[in-house]
Amino acid sequence: MDWQDFPGWGRKVADWAAEYHGSLRDQPVRAPLTPGATLARLPGSPPETPEPMEAIWQDFHDIVMPGITHWQHPRFFAYFNSNAAPASVLAEYLTATVAPICMLWQTSPSATEMETRMMEWLRDALGLPGGFSGVIQDSASSATLAAVLTMRERALGWEGNRQGLAGQPRLRLYTSAEAHSSVERAIWIAGIGAENLVRIPPQGALRGMDIAALRAAIEADLAAGTRPAGIIACTGATGVGACDDIAAVCALAREFGLYVHVDAAWAGTAMLCEEFRPLWAGVEEADSVVFNPHKWLGAQFDCSAHFVKSPEDLTRTLAIQPEYLKTHGAEGIVNYSEWSIPLGRRFRALKLWFVIRAYGLEGLRGMIRNHVAWTQSLAERLAEVPGFEIVTQPILSLFTFRLAPEGATDPDALTLRLLTEINDDGRIYLTQTKVDGRLVIRFTAGQFCAEKRDFETAFEAVTGIAARLQEESR
Numbered sequence: 445m446d447w448q449d450f451p452g453w454g455r456k457v458a459d460w461a462a463e464y465h466g467s468l469r470d471q472p473v474r475a476p477l478t479p480g481a482t483l484a485r486l487p488g489s490p491p492e493t494p495e496p497m498e499a500i501w502q503d504f505h506d507i508v509m510p511g512i513t514h515w516q517h518p519r520f521f522a523y524f525n526s527n528a529a530p531a532s533v534l535a536e537y538l539t540a541t542v543a544p545i546c547m548l549w550q551t552s553p554s555a556t557e558m559e560t561r562m563m564e565w566l567r568d569a570l571g572l573p574g575g576f577s578g579v580i581q582d583s584a585s586s587a588t589l590a591a592v593l594t595m596r597e598r599a600l601g602w603e604g605n606r607q608g609l610a611g612q613p614r615l616r617l618y619t620s621a622e623a624h625s626s627v628e629r630a631i632w633i634a635g636i637g638a639e640n641l642v643r644i645p646p647q648g649a650l651r652g653m654d655i656a657a658l659r660a661a662i663e664a665d666l667a668a669g670t671r672p673a674g675i676i677a678c679t680g681a682t683g684v685g686a687c688d689d690i691a692a693v694c695a696l697a698r699e700f701g702l703y704v705h706v707d708a709a710w711a712g713t714a715m716l717c718e719e720f721r722p723l724w725a726g727v728e729e730a731d732s733v734v735f736n737p738h739k740w741l742g743a744q745f746d747c748s749a750h751f752v753k754s755p756e757d758l759t760r761t762l763a764i765q766p767e768y769l770k771t772h773g774a775e776g777i778v779n780y781s782e783w784s785i786p787l788g789r790r791f792r793a794l795k796l797w798f799v800i801r802a803y804g805l806e807g808l809r810g811m812i813r814n815h816v817a818w819t820q821s822l823a824e825r826l827a828e829v830p831g832f833e834i835v836t837q838p839i840l841s842l843f844t845f846r847l848a849p850e851g852a853t854d855p856d857a858l859t860l861r862l863l864t865e866i867n868d869d870g871r872i873y874l875t876q877t878k879v880d881g882r883l884v885i886r887f888t889a890g891q892f893c894a895e896k897r898d899f900e901t902a903f904e905a906v907t908g909i910a911a912r913l914q915e916e917s918r
Contacts (some may be wrong), residue, residue, distance in 0.1 A: 472870025607643020685839030691726025
């Protein structure tokens with residue numbers, strides 16, 4: 445295939461994309477395959493000679509698509525959505541075509557300067573103060589790792605990278621028991637060790653960190669001769685949407701001189717709407733914040749917005765400047781590779797520019813408000829159905845429930861069976877977690893093209909299958 449053939453195939457792919465998205469409601473959300481089914485259909489060795497695009501295209505339909513779980517399905521209510529709004533897809537098409545590597549200002553000035561402006565747009569749209577600067581990371585996991593590395597270096601007087609960790613004071617970091625697993629992984633990679641991550645128990649309706657327990661843990665570590673380095677707080681944690689009291693966390697951190705990073709990977713998008721900002725009240729006092737436009741905003745993976753109070757601390761931790769990466773004769777430039785763990789960087793800002801302009805902040809706010817309202821209505825309706833228990837009330841567009849009818853001997857097993865039957869049914873897709881040791885089903889909404897009727901389908905699927913299961917168990 446060459447560029448002469450490309451326009452025709454490009455049109456074919458574009459037509460297929462529109463048809464695919466238009467017909468998703470007719471497809472089961474989760475791929476109905478057994479492990480190994482796709483692998484068995486893929487040849488064990490590559491071709492020695494070129495194959496026609498027609499054959500590759502047909503195999504894409506016959507081999508690949510049957511094994512795809514449809515993350516863009518309007519009834520994908522599992523995990524958190526990873527969206528691909530049409531405007532974002534077009535931007536990615538252009539990015540893939542131009543294929544710039546945006547590690548330095550000089551390697552693509554437009555990409556660097558657009559990233560600066562897009563992060564300013566997002567900062568202002570979220571109501572964050574002007575003291576925050578931003579960079580686009582690949583994921584919240586990378587942003588959290590960068591924050592943990594910065595905590596480590598600050599706590600060690602900027603000697604960790606130079607001297608290594610051998611012989612250094614033992615560091616301690618703190619986070620909620622509800623925090624994402626990426627926090628623990630960051631602790632591993634940073635060389636701090638999982639045993640030095642202190643998980644604070646949750647309390648209250650929002651299941652935020654118990655601030656008294658957090659204080660006690662810090663004081664106990666100081667008394668034991670270890671060195672507290674930082675706190676990772678949550679707004680909208682993955683399991684049930686837990687939200688820490690950011691203001692209280694930051695006040696305690698200032699008292700002990702600790703760095704605070706706020707993980708708002710999913711819920712941060714909702715802060716476009718002023719009425720939801722009490723969930724992260726006090727965020728302006730944090731040292732860094734991350735949220736993922738690729739979850740709820742419409743920009744597809746990967747695109748994570750990382751805001752920092754002190755870019756100097758971040759670059760002091762991550763930047764390295766061999767001669768071949770220096771830009772001579774240009775003052776006041778930003779090289780975002782010095783703000784990131786990878787050197788190579790994609791042109792992620794372009795899809796933000798397309799999405800924000802194509803839908804407008806008010807259009808995006810309307811989508812978010814709809815998802816929240818429809819989710820809350822669904823939870824209220826389920827609560828009225830005999831046998832259902834709403835375990836955690838909606839936090840934005842996330843709640844959890846279980847099937848625990850009166851007299852049930854094993855509600856966990858019944859709930860797991862309900863989840864399995866729902867996902868095998870195919871109309872919707874849900875996932876599970878545990879709350880205080882009890883198995884629950886998560887429902888979370890954030891699909892860009894979801895409509896109210898999709899939530900009605902969710903209610904029908906959940907209650908209909910539950911009724912059948914209860915009838916069979918009698």
